[in-house]
Amino acid sequence: MRVVTGDECVAECERHGTISSVSMMLVGAQLPGTYLLTHLGSAIRVLEGDEAQAIDDALAGLAEAVEGRPFEALFADLIAREPELPAHLREG
Template identity: 35%
Template sequence: MCIGIPMQIMAIDDRVALCREGGQQETIDISLLCDLKEGDWVLVYKGAAREYLPETRARQILQAVQALAAIRDGQDFEHFFADLIEREPQLPEHLRN
């Protein structure tokens, strides 16, 4: 299984970018996307940016990845999903009534 990791662009040089997530930095191929700038967030799979992400979505994905790590390590993970606790699931608009 391959998991996309959100990374923030720190610098761009032609079709590659220096990106970071936490303390990790990588040079990422950004040739599949256009109009990126420093500070933007991208979803990275196997060294290539595949999708532009709004910052709020990037942070949600990072929290989910951190929750997986907590579960793997036998730690508490519910706090990563605070926005879902005590919330009733909602049907998509087209399935209501």
């Protein structure tokens, strides 16, 4: 979501034209235009614009897949690269 206005406790945030009240207790006051990862009405983490776009694309891709529509383009960041093991699973 993107902050529209608010303070350290509550912000009005927008996603796809819908405005929602979001608790800011975990992240504090944020400037208008700041992207947030939210869950159940609470801001969990401040996001950079590219990360917010990747999350939005992934959510849209899941919705497209459920509806049986093409979704691969929304996961371009995953399709266009070789998979990598997490560091703790790589050989020493």
